[in-house]
Amino acid sequence: MTLVGAATPILLAALGELVVEKSGVLNLGLEGMMLIGAVTAFGVTFTTGSASLGLVAAMAAGAAASMIFAFLTLTLTANQVATGLALTIFGIGLSSLIGQNFVGRTVSGLEHIFPAALADDPIGRVLFGYSPLVYISLIMTVLVAWFLRRSRAGLILRAIGESDEAAHSIGYSVIRVRYLAVAFGGAMAGLGGAYYSLVMTPMWADRLTAGRGWIALALVVFASWRPLRLLGGAYLFGAVMTLELHAKAAGINIVPPEFLAMLPYLATIVVLTLISIAPSGRRNAAPACLGKPFRATG
Amino acid sequence: MNRRQVLVGSAATLALPALIGRAAAQDGPLNVGFVYVGPVGDYGWSHAHDEARKKAQEHFGDKIKTNYVENVAEGPDAERVIRQLAQQGNKLIFTTSFGFMNPTIKVAKQFPDVHFEHATGYKTADNVGIYNARFYEGRAVIGTIAGMMSKSGKAGYVGSVPIPEVVRGINAFTLAAQKVNPDFTTQVVWVNSWYDPAKEADAAKALIDQGCDIISQHTDSPAPLQAAEQRGVYAFGQASNMIDFAPKAHLTAITDNWGPYYIDQIQKQLDGEWAPGNIWWGIEKGLVGIAPYNDIMPADVKEAADKVKNGIASGEIHPFSGPITDQSGEVKVPEGDTIPDEQLLGLDWYVKGVQS
Numbered sequence: 001m002t003l004v005g006a007a008t009p010i011l012l013a014a015l016g017e018l019v020v021e022k023s024g025v026l027n028l029g030l031e032g033m034m035l036i037g038a039v040t041a042f043g044v045t046f047t048t049g050s051a052s053l054g055l056v057a058a059m060a061a062g063a064a065a066s067m068i069f070a071f072l073t074l075t076l077t078a079n080q081v082a083t084g085l086a087l088t089i090f091g092i093g094l095s096s097l098i099g100q101n102f103v104g105r106t107v108s109g110l111e112h113i114f115p116a117a118l119a120d121d122p123i124g125r126v127l128f129g130y131s132p133l134v135y136i137s138l139i140m141t142v143l144v145a146w147f148l149r150r151s152r153a154g155l156i157l158r159a160i161g162e163s164d165e166a167a168h169s170i171g172y173s174v175i176r177v178r179y180l181a182v183a184f185g186g187a188m189a190g191l192g193g194a195y196y197s198l199v200m201t202p203m204w205a206d207r208l209t210a211g212r213g214w215i216a217l218a219l220v221v222f223a224s225w226r227p228l229r230l231l232g233g234a235y236l237f238g239a240v241m242t243l244e245l246h247a248k249a250a251g252i253n254i255v256p257p258e259f260l261a262m263l264p265y266l267a268t269i270v271v272l273t274l275i276s277i278a279p280s281g282r283r284n285a286a287p288a289c290l291g292k293p294f295r296a297t298g
Numbered sequence: 299m300n301r302r303q304v305l306v307g308s309a310a311t312l313a314l315p316a317l318i319g320r321a322a323a324q325d326g327p328l329n330v331g332f333v334y335v336g337p338v339g340d341y342g343w344s345h346a347h348d349e350a351r352k353k354a355q356e357h358f359g360d361k362i363k364t365n366y367v368e369n370v371a372e373g374p375d376a377e378r379v380i381r382q383l384a385q386q387g388n389k390l391i392f393t394t395s396f397g398f399m400n401p402t403i404k405v406a407k408q409f410p411d412v413h414f415e416h417a418t419g420y421k422t423a424d425n426v427g428i429y430n431a432r433f434y435e436g437r438a439v440i441g442t443i444a445g446m447m448s449k450s451g452k453a454g455y456v457g458s459v460p461i462p463e464v465v466r467g468i469n470a471f472t473l474a475a476q477k478v479n480p481d482f483t484t485q486v487v488w489v490n491s492w493y494d495p496a497k498e499a500d501a502a503k504a505l506i507d508q509g510c511d512i513i514s515q516h517t518d519s520p521a522p523l524q525a526a527e528q529r530g531v532y533a534f535g536q537a538s539n540m541i542d543f544a545p546k547a548h549l550t551a552i553t554d555n556w557g558p559y560y561i562d563q564i565q566k567q568l569d570g571e572w573a574p575g576n577i578w579w580g581i582e583k584g585l586v587g588i589a590p591y592n593d594i595m596p597a598d599v600k601e602a603a604d605k606v607k608n609g610i611a612s613g614e615i616h617p618f619s620g621p622i623t624d625q626s627g628e629v630k631v632p633e634g635d636t637i638p639d640e641q642l643l644g645l646d647w648y649v650k651g652v653q654s
Contacts (some may be wrong), residue, residue, distance in 0.1 A: 002500045002507075084523040096337065103339040106524075106543055128564040201495045201521040202541060206337030207369070242500050249454065249504040251653045262492060 007238025009195035013216035016188025023181035024161035030086030031213025032091020037190025039095040042197035042204040051110045062190020063183045070182040077293040102204035109202035131199040142251035145227035161287035162295045275297040331388035334365040336493045336648035342518030342537040350556035372397025374509045384409040390567045432580030436469035436552035438617035441474030453484045453515045454505025457517040470617040486654040494522035537590035550591040582611045623650045
């Protein structure tokens with residue numbers, strides 16, 4: 001159960017980032033957008049009493065935050081890495097400011113979608129006992145995979161990520177597609193953040209996400225930009241993140257907990273190394289235009 | 299509050315030091331600085347210190363101006379923040395986390411005219427005093443409650459970082475519980491952080507999965523309490539009354555009340571009488587408190603808890619009185635003895651029944 005809890009928010013945020021990166025944009029502001037989503041979800045749910053409204057607001061807030069990034073990097077061609085980092089810092093500060101009045105408050109959080117007979121049943125809950133966001137994250141994984149591989153829009157998005165000049169020359173609007181991708185990434189990060197303030201710990205606290213945005217970023221690289229591998233990776237990361245706690249709770253002391261806490265990052269480094277030394281890295285490689293600014297010519 | 303808080307929050311981790319405590323007036327009020335390890339919104343440790351700061355500000359009014367920096371990492375960053383506060387005219391600076399000890403001592407050497415007060419450390423200097431609270435006394439009270447309320451006789455303990463302060467708490471909790479249930483055990487899970495709500499919640503859930511039916515914590519967010527509430531087990535709050543987060547699970551909380559100490563020290567500074575002290579106050583002085591009991595606690599449990607609390611306050615009960623055996627079964631403290639303060643301050647072994 002805790003494994004799913006640890007995996008779901010990073011899966012949501014990473015799915016959005018995967019689409020962003022496939023379009024050739026690198027947005028390092030995940031942590032900031034997640035925090036803005038988390039505080040918005042909490043604030044709206046607290047004020048209106050509706051967690052569904054909170055979720056929608058979190059997506060809108062995440063997307064709005066990402067539009068600042070998009071305007072700076074796509075329209076003004078600012079450096080994507082620096083702007084993304086700035087977005088994270090901005091998100092930490094803004095969420096803290098907005099959250100001031102919510103400190104110490106609680107909400108009832110998201111309701112189960114399945115009937116209590118299933119969701120509370122000791123066996124049934126293995127399948128039906130999760131937060132709706134868990135099911136949404138799984139559905140979104142399939143949708144993103146289908147979109148990128150099978151749909152025409154996905155093909156255009158990938159083409160823009162691989163060769164923006166070529167896509168532009170045959171008439172596709174590189175900037176417009178990238179704006180849409182960044183907005184989607186922001187909305188998904190907001191949704192991931194909402195998981196923390198509505199499901200994981202139904203409260204608002206400063207820096208509630210505690211660096212999970214960075215793990216989501218690492219996850220995209222770990223999954224070598226493939227949605228289904230991302231799903232596996234998120235659950236693997238979730239397992240690693242909770243394994244140390246469960247091992248400790250069961251009184252097992254095999255390796256120091258600090259080592260287990262390091263594992264997700266270590267795994268990312270190993271995968272990065274393997275990708276970079278693979279002879280034909282085409283299938284695994286990052287989108288060719290990742291992080292490069294695009295200026296329309298001609 | 300205002301825009302400054304956002305800026306200061308970011309400044310703690312970034313190179314924006316110029317924004318910290320700009321009002322470094324020369325002849326105005328006394329400037330008093332505070333350095334917090336977590337956000338003031340953590341509802342735990344840093345929140346309690348900030349509540350005390352507000353009380354001091356209220357008490358002295360225009361005579362003092364308090365400045366604080368939150369979310370300061372325990373490391374090189376701390377040194378930079380403390381130095382910055384000293385440079386900006388704060389004459390008395392409270393550094394409120396164990397990990398700020400060495401940075402405080404280092405900066406204090408460079409600013410002999412500035413007075414420093416470090417919480418929970420053990421190093422002093424001519425201009426560095428130390429102060430601490432005997433939280434273990436409060437933990438003996440909640441341990442008593444845990445021993446009586448737990449059905450499985452197995453408590454889960456969400457630990458932060460294995461320093462003597464935390465080890466002391468785990469031991470005091472376990473010893474008190476064993477007085478009412480000799481077979482009581484405490485399972486510890488370390489999260490290696492003072493503040494990481496998601497991980498604290500996961501740690502609590504992992505402990506509950508292993509059969510612990512009462513959760514205690516030495517981390518700063520209410521997340522373990524919420525996990526306990528969700529799973530229908532009992533838990534205790536940390537640093538402030540956290541009942542709003544878990545109305546059914548929250549039995550009581552150990553509360554920190556630093557206000558009187560801060561007012562005392564600032565008064566001494568204003569009078570020109572500040573001197574480096576070394577205090578370790580507990581329940582008797584009101585620095586450590588116990589939040590109101592949850593109504594679901596039976597009368598005999600409340601009574602037993604009160605008895606321990608009052609006994610500690612009057613000095614009749616010492617949470618670390620023998621006989622005490624360590625994990626390997628060796629008798630560490632014979633009957634009739636208690637662990638002296640010097641040893642308590644460096645406590646690095648667990649009593650029998652602690653699984654860590």
